[in-house]
Amino acid sequence: MIAATGLVKRYLLGGQEVRALDGVDVHIGAGEMVAVRGPSGCGKSTLMNIIGCLDRPEAGSYRLDGEEVAGLDGDRLAGVRNRRIGFVFQTFNLLPRMSALDNVALPAHYGDLPDAGARARRALAQVGLDDRMHHQPNQLSGGQRQRVAIARALVMDPAIVLADEPTGALDSRTGEEILALFKQLNGQGRTIIMVTHDPAVAAHCPRQIHLRDGRVVEDG
Amino acid sequence: MRLSLVVGASLASLRANKLRSSLAMLGIIIGVAAVVSMVAIGAGAQAQVLERITAMGTDLLIIRPGQRGTGGVMSGTQQNLTLEDARALLDLPRVRQVTPVVQGMGQVKFLGRNTRVQVQGVALPYLPMRGFEVERGSAFSEAQVESSARVAVLGPVTAENLFGGAEPVGALVKVNGIGFTVVGVLKAKGDQGWFNPDDQVLVPYTVAMKQLFGLTRLREIDVQGAEGADLTQVQADVTRLLRRRHRQAEGSGDDFTIRNQAEMIETMSRVTRTFTLLLGSIAGISLLVGGIGIMNIMLVTVTERTREIGVRKAIGARNRDILRQFLVEAVVVSLLGGLVGAALGSATAWLISALGAFPARIEPTGVVLALGFSAAVGVFFGWYPARRAARLDPIEALRYE
Ligand SMILES: Nc1ncnc2c1ncn2[C@@H]1O[C@H](COP(=O)(O)OP(=O)(O)O)[C@@H](O)[C@H]1O
Numbered sequence: 001m002i003a004a005t006g007l008v009k010r011y012l013l014g015g016q017e018v019r020a021l022d023g024v025d026v027h028i029g030a031g032e033m034v035a036v037r038g039p040s041g042c043g044k045s046t047l048m049n050i051i052g053c054l055d056r057p058e059a060g061s062y063r064l065d066g067e068e069v070a071g072l073d074g075d076r077l078a079g080v081r082n083r084r085i086g087f088v089f090q091t092f093n094l095l096p097r098m099s100a101l102d103n104v105a106l107p108a109h110y111g112d113l114p115d116a117g118a119r120a121r122r123a124l125a126q127v128g129l130d131d132r133m134h135h136q137p138n139q140l141s142g143g144q145r146q147r148v149a150i151a152r153a154l155v156m157d158p159a160i161v162l163a164d165e166p167t168g169a170l171d172s173r174t175g176e177e178i179l180a181l182f183k184q185l186n187g188q189g190r191t192i193i194m195v196t197h198d199p200a201v202a203a204h205c206p207r208q209i210h211l212r213d214g215r216v217v218e219d220g
Numbered sequence: 221m222r223l224s225l226v227v228g229a230s231l232a233s234l235r236a237n238k239l240r241s242s243l244a245m246l247g248i249i250i251g252v253a254a255v256v257s258m259v260a261i262g263a264g265a266q267a268q269v270l271e272r273i274t275a276m277g278t279d280l281l282i283i284r285p286g287q288r289g290t291g292g293v294m295s296g297t298q299q300n301l302t303l304e305d306a307r308a309l310l311d312l313p314r315v316r317q318v319t320p321v322v323q324g325m326g327q328v329k330f331l332g333r334n335t336r337v338q339v340q341g342v343a344l345p346y347l348p349m350r351g352f353e354v355e356r357g358s359a360f361s362e363a364q365v366e367s368s369a370r371v372a373v374l375g376p377v378t379a380e381n382l383f384g385g386a387e388p389v390g391a392l393v394k395v396n397g398i399g400f401t402v403v404g405v406l407k408a409k410g411d412q413g414w415f416n417p418d419d420q421v422l423v424p425y426t427v428a429m430k431q432l433f434g435l436t437r438l439r440e441i442d443v444q445g446a447e448g449a450d451l452t453q454v455q456a457d458v459t460r461l462l463r464r465r466h467r468q469a470e471g472s473g474d475d476f477t478i479r480n481q482a483e484m485i486e487t488m489s490r491v492t493r494t495f496t497l498l499l500g501s502i503a504g505i506s507l508l509v510g511g512i513g514i515m516n517i518m519l520v521t522v523t524e525r526t527r528e529i530g531v532r533k534a535i536g537a538r539n540r541d542i543l544r545q546f547l548v549e550a551v552v553v554s555l556l557g558g559l560v561g562a563a564l565g566s567a568t569a570w571l572i573s574a575l576g577a578f579p580a581r582i583e584p585t586g587v588v589l590a591l592g593f594s595a596a597v598g599v600f601f602g603w604y605p606a607r608r609a610a611r612l613d614p615i616e617a618l619r620y621e
């Protein structure tokens with residue numbers, strides 16, 4: 001499902017070249033639950049952004065379901081992000097002054113689905129927040145906000161859910177609940193890829209890809 | 221995404237930043253209010269000017285002696301219009317009525333009172349042709365004109381000046397020392413600005429020429445076209461006849477001038493239309509300044525909401541979705557400003573008119589135009605900030621602190 005080979009991404013930081021990705025090969029099949037781990041700055045987020053079609057590699061190939069992503073224009077990439085991938089961020093990234101329901105419905109509105117509201121309700125029920133759907137983000141706890149964000153990632157029923165440090169801003173007990181939710185989603189057949197610098201969190205995943213200085217040092 | 225959702229979202233985001241939104245709107249409000257009130261004043265002035273011209277009659281040709289001189293050097297007015305000219309004009313088939321006009325200043329006295337006014341010597345048709353009506357008494361008769369009777373019709377202001385509240389009709393006044401019987405008083409027409417038709421004395425031209433001023437030539441001949449006749453055609457007939465009577469050589473310039481009321485109306489409406497346009501465009505500049513205000517606020521908004529833009533892109537918004545969102549927001553601001561401004565401008569115009577300073581006339585098309593223009597300003601000045609938002613790189617936007 002995900003087939004990336006020889007991914008390279010470099011940045012210039014104060015005149016010095018940083019190789020955020022330095023020839024990364026990653027193959028992930030449908031229904032897997034994978035942790036991408038490694039120390040801070042090793043390129044985890046960069047890899048995740050490329051897999052999530054938010055960013056493009058400078059070199060290398062990335063095929064999603066057999067399709068070369070490099071050949072897609074901006075609108076097609078937006079379509080891929082909208083329908084095939086759900087993104088969960090460390091800091092939730094919910095839009096303020098908008099109810100949980102409206103936040104969750106947003107991808108469905110961008111996808112021009114007529115049943116956006118009903119879908120959003122179902123997604124919120126799936127993460128156990130149907131009783132809070134009219135609350136705004138600032139009226140919710142951290143764990144609840146992350147659940148709303150997960151519901152938003154699920155509303156288009158994507159095959160892949162990407163999560164960049166999803167428990168990074170949560171206390172460990174709430175983090176456990178979120179991890180349990182991801183496991184449950186994986187149990188429904190969704191592919192889950194989760195970035196974490198925390199070995200304990202990574203341990204929840206059957207497969208772990210270990211990055212260091214932009215290279216895969218361990219996969220399995 | 222449905223447009224109604226986008227509009228709803230922009231209203232919500234405007235509400236979240238009330239002070240800033242109102243400041244952004246202020247420029248547009250002032251601009252539109254200025255345009256609407258200025259155009260209302262222009263249109264009011266136009267209506268007033270036209271009304272004044274039409275009050276003088278719309279099917280009139282006014283013939284005056286030409287300027288003497290050649291090569292652009294004018295040297296006084298020729299005295300070449302005669303009573304015979306006037307009689308000959310009346311025989312033209314496309315002419316309905318003709319009146320000779322002579323003019324002079326008269327010192328008019330009644331008992332102790334005394335006023336200096338313009339005295340017009342005219343024939344009977346002068347009154348209907350120039351749109352005068354007699355309010356009290358009557359006009360002088362054909363027979364009185366024929367017999368050089370010393371009768372006068374007073375303008376209402378003149379009558380008021382001489383008689384105060386007393387009855388003028390039947391009274392004997394002295395004009396330049398000659399006794400005249402007042403037979404009537406005109407109905408007020410209102411001051412025309414350059415000349416007040418309510419402050420004058422009308423007498424038969426016969427008595428004016430022979431006794432009052434000792435004139436043999438006319439100051440003016442007024443011609444009214446026949447019912448349904450094309451005034452330009454009448455003008456051509458008149459010109460041909462007068463040139464023949466004055467024995468003017470082929471190719472020489474006319475020794476008289478003809479003012480065509482229909483053309484006059486045309487010219488004046490063009491002038492006032494230009495005036496309205498000018499006022500409107502000057503006010504329009506303030507609308508542009510308002511647009512720059514919107515652009516400024518939208519740029520700030522886009523910067524402030526960089527992260528939100530990143531999130532929207534991450535969940536599937538295309539560039540054009542983002543573009544549309546910010547463009548709609550700019551247009552909503554400018555349209556709301558436009559609505560408030562149109563209301564304010566109409567109120568201002570109404571107030572100006574009510575206070576009697578200017579005859580403002582609120583034009584619905586002007587209001588619609590101003591609203592359309594303000595929406596266009598929103599699109600124009602919202603475009604650049606919206607495009608900037610749309611082109612943000614999603615990763616950069618998400619990393620923005
Ligand atoms: N936009 C950027 N500009 C400059 N350097 C960047 C940028 N994004 C990432 N980097 C650098 O690339 C490296 C990898 O970053 P990242 O993938 O965010 O690491 P991780 O998520 O593993 O902490 C880091 O050294 C980081 O400083």
Ligand SMILES: [Mg+2]
Pocket residue numbers: 044045046
């Ligand atoms: Mg990271």
